[in-house]
Amino acid sequence: MDPSNQKHFTVLDYVVFAFLLAVSIGIGLYNALSGGRQRTTQEFLMADRRMHCVPVSLSLIASFQSAVAIIGVPAEIYTHGTQYWFIGCAYILGLLIPAHVFIPVFYRMRLSSAYQYLELRFSKTVRICGTLTFIFQMVMTGFELWGTVLATGLVCTLYTTLGGLKAVIWTDVFQTVVMFAGQLAVIVVGVQQAGGVSEVWRKAWEGNRISGLDLNPDPTVRHTFWTLGVGGVFLMLSLYGVNQAQVQRYLSSRTEKEAVRSCYMVFPSLQLALALSCVMGLVMFARYCGEDHSDKLGTYTRDAMVIYFVMDMLQGLPGLPGLFVACLFSAALSTISSAFNSLATVTMEDLIKPHFPLMSEARATLLSKALGFCVVRAGLSCHGKVMGCRRRWSLTFLTESALTRLFELQVVLAIFGMVGGPVLGLFCLGMFFPWANSTGAVGGLVVGLSVSFWVGIGSIVTRWPGPRPHLPNCGVILLPDNTTTAANPALSNVTLSQPTGLQRFYSLSYMWYSAFNCFTVILIGLIISFLTGPMKEEDVTPGTIYPLLRKLLFFLPDHLKKKLCCVTPLGQTVL
Ligand SMILES: O=C(O)CCCC[C@@H]1SC[C@@H]2NC(=O)N[C@@H]21
């Protein structure tokens, strides 16, 4: 960043930033030293299963609303228009199915880790495979965010390892409020500076940033209603249905109803979060008209460009740049602390406890804290080496160390699809298909992960340019008859060479990865199960099957349902 553009924090900015971090530490320490003082794993890992739906729902938002979403979504809207906003349609089924399918199954079995389900339904091997896949996913995505924690490593280490799930949930609540406040501040200032809402809308409209309903069924087109609205449902199910971080929050609720209510309450807040980040992208577009300023930050990622815009917008308003950077750190910290806490939980519950059944509660709790501490320090130290020694503590340091190492939103979502999709398939195989057996589950997961990495890496290696229309910048041409038209209208009608054969396979939209990989695991899992002798319904552990067919045929009279769904006489399915 050249000196003329050096955006410095004022004293007030540092005060706001430090104050918000201090509150996070305070909340974490309070939860560490109050209540049962985190003496049992039930309290440390499951918050004593007494949580209320409001903090749980805000914590569910914070877990997967990190700096990637806060920065990546405005960058996406700024560059490609509002098509991404249609992912909001995926939130309906993406939260209804977890609320009425996954939560009842998990809650009634009083689990601590989602992967215990896999042992009860299949075998210990399947549970270990699920756990290791989850750890791999969280490390792959969390890694890029650890740069943020480098600057606030102490904060994260303190309250995650001392305060357990209760501290992580309550700091998530506070950090979600800070996130919304920071984004709102940028929007209010940005709209006011752009000359009002109608001005922002006009510029976005003329700049072709207001995308219509794109019903193009081509699965290689990056963002359409289908990839976002339907493909997005499977992404949501892999995150809000079976991801340990979220399942742990559902299980920490005081009752099953409370857990379902917290899932319902996620819907409006998630829509608000999506709306705020999309509007932020439009406000930025109204001000900078699509020009690319990322070069001013010395880095060339779209995300860094967003930082520049925000700091430029908020200059001369002391305290607001500090609020926005605190908003980014809150977003990152809440995701990091959730990832660390869930990693410590599965390591303890799935990898250690089964081998030491006689371990005392006190020792198990101490080990869980030590695990949390090790995971955090390991993450920081290897990231610290990567980042090397950074320049003096300034806004540049804050933003560069926190964000320019950031993956783009698309890369993180692609990783969720590549790894979370197969895990979602594993759970669906177990819950909806009684015939599936352990061999089928392991085989399905292995094939699913292999195919998913084949597509994912293939798409990166071949980097097919794809028919991405270059949207125009703001430049508006005044026609002779005094009407205006957007400069070089979108070239979306230009059809580049269509991909063929394997190339088409590699150019599958990353938003389809979750659905594609989920179905691969189910299909392969069923084939292998039938080849190796399908399970009989009476051999399946009670409560691990969700009677999908009976629920779908709810309108039929009972005697027909019994015949059709071949529910065994003892009616073992508890749901
Ligand atoms: O910010 C992150 O943790 C990575 C991006 C996760 C975004 C997904 S998309 C659907 C859902 N909506 C959110 O706000 N977060 C998740």
Ligand code: NA
């Ligand atoms: Na977060």
